Amino acid sequence: MRNLNEDLKNNKFKNMYLLYGEESYLKRLYKNKLKSSMLSLDDSMNCSYYEGKGINPNEIIDLAETMPFFANRRVIIIENSGFFKEKCDELASYLDNPSDSTCFVFVENEVDKRGKLFKRVKEKGRVVELTTQDESSLTRWILGLFNKDGKKITQNAMQLFLSKTGTDMGHIQQEIEKLICYVGSRESITIDDVNEIGTTLVANNIFDMVNAVAEKKQKNALELYYDLLALKEPPMRILFLITRQFNLLLQVKDLKRLGFHPNDIAKKIGLPSFVVNKYVAQSSKFTVDWLTNALNSCADSEESVKTGRINDVMSLELLIITFSR
Numbered sequence: 001m002r003n004l005n006e007d008l009k010n011n012k013f014k015n016m017y018l019l020y021g022e023e024s025y026l027k028r029l030y031k032n033k034l035k036s037s038m039l040s041l042d043d044s045m046n047c048s049y050y051e052g053k054g055i056n057p058n059e060i061i062d063l064a065e066t067m068p069f070f071a072n073r074r075v076i077i078i079e080n081s082g083f084f085k086e087k088c089d090e091l092a093s094y095l096d097n098p099s100d101s102t103c104f105v106f107v108e109n110e111v112d113k114r115g116k117l118f119k120r121v122k123e124k125g126r127v128v129e130l131t132t133q134d135e136s137s138l139t140r141w142i143l144g145l146f147n148k149d150g151k152k153i154t155q156n157a158m159q160l161f162l163s164k165t166g167t168d169m170g171h172i173q174q175e176i177e178k179l180i181c182y183v184g185s186r187e188s189i190t191i192d193d194v195n196e197i198g199t200t201l202v203a204n205n206i207f208d209m210v211n212a213v214a215e216k217k218q219k220n221a222l223e224l225y226y227d228l229l230a231l232k233e234p235p236m237r238i239l240f241l242i243t244r245q246f247n248l249l250l251q252v253k254d255l256k257r258l259g260f261h262p263n264d265i266a267k268k269i270g271l272p273s274f275v276v277n278k279y280v281a282q283s284s285k286f287t288v289d290w291l292t293n294a295l296n297s298c299a300d301s302e303e304s305v306k307t308g309r310i311n312d313v314m315s316l317e318l319l320i321i322t323f324s325r
Contacts, residue, residue: 004030004128008037013073016095016104016125018118020084020111025169026130027107031077034105038075045069051079057090064094064102077105084111084118092116095124132167135274142172146189149180153189159274160191164198167272175199206241207282209320210249214285218324225320235312236305239319243298250291252276253283294323 007013017034019027039047046068050060060076068074083091084106095104095117104125111118121127133141139158146153153161161179165172175198179189182197205224212221228238248269255265266276286294301319305312 001128001130004126007126008033011037013038013103014125015098015100015102016106016121018084018106018108018111018121018125018127019130020106020108020128021130022109023130023132023169025173026133028170030128030130031079031105031107034103035075035077038073038103039071043071046071046074047077048075049077049079050081053080053082055081055083057083057088057094060091061094064099064104068101072101074099074102075105076102077107079107080109081106082108084108084115087115088117092120095120098124132272133169135162135272138162138167138169138172141169142176145173145176146180150187151180151183151189152187154191157189157191157194160194161198162272162274163278164194164204166203203241206238206245207278210242210245211282211285213320213324214282216324218321221320221324222317225317229313235316236302239298239302239312239316242316242319243295243302246291246294246298248279249283249286250288250295252279253286253288253291256280256283297322 004017013034019030021027035047048063055078060078064074064076066074081088085108092115098104104121106121113119118127139162142158142161143153161175165175178197178199179193183189183193205228209221209224212218212224225238229235248271251269252265252271255268260268262276262280263273265271265280266273271279297319301315304310305315310318
């Protein structure tokens with residue numbers, strides 16, 4: 001990312017860029033920055049955009065060989081093409097010696113680093129992986145956004161805010177805008193503000209539901225389930241998230257037993273560092289046998305629904321009742 005920022009700062013660009021990874025906000029941000037830096041805002045003649053599977057690489061090559069219209073550069077943006085997961089030898093061969101007046105910007109979720117196209121872009125241009133940001137990076141970015149509007153947030157409110165929003169930067173930005181509008185002219189953002197206006201992710205409701213199960217608070221667990229149904233969450237997605245939660249707890253419990261530090265646990269299983277202590281605490285409420293049996297029960301429940309022996313809503317309700325009995 002540092003090299004990409006240097007290119008943008010110095011206004012000196014490679015012929016090809018690949019932006020990939022799971023952080024959609026950063027991919028969109030840098031795609032737009034590259035476009036606006038290489039072309040004037042009103043230049044629609046020299047920017048072409050392709051998206052999705054089924055793109056004809058020969059059409060792109062023909063366009064790349066076309067001289068830009070009254071400009072120094074033509075920009076071709078190709079998004080979610082699948083070229084970096086499947087073979088695209090035509091484009092890989094072309095990029096060995098592309099037109100000097102054309103710049104390619106590829107935006108993908110996943111890539112195969114062994115592929116010819118990936119290797120070609122890495123050799124000739126810039127490959128930038130944009131992944132989920134860690135807590136310190138997110139905190140600096142959030143504080144910067146609040147500072148722009150003259151707002152401040154306490155450390156405790158920041159921790160609560162991140163625990164509610166998760167790590168998706170697009171979602172975080174929306175929640176920041178809501179908070180800024182909510183507090184109005186007031187400078188400080190408090191825990192009460194975050195609780196009042198902040199949107200809790202479905203995954204957080206699942207966490208609370210599993211907590212209720214652990215504490216044998218059956219009524220509370222069922223109420224959380226009914227709340228998710230009221231929000232139009234499909235029962236099978238809820239089952240998937242519950243299964244995922246039990247699986248994470250089992251991994252956390254095992255890594256904790258082996259003596260791993262919470263920060264190392266977070267890296268190994270892909271949890272944000274600011275929530276791993278919550279998972280460590282929750283895992284202590286269950287035994288390994290209980291979690292293993294719970295995972296088996298979740299698998300049995302999914303099979304029962306898919307084979308038509310029981311409907312999805314009732315299946316999950318019975319599962320929660322059994323777990324919290």
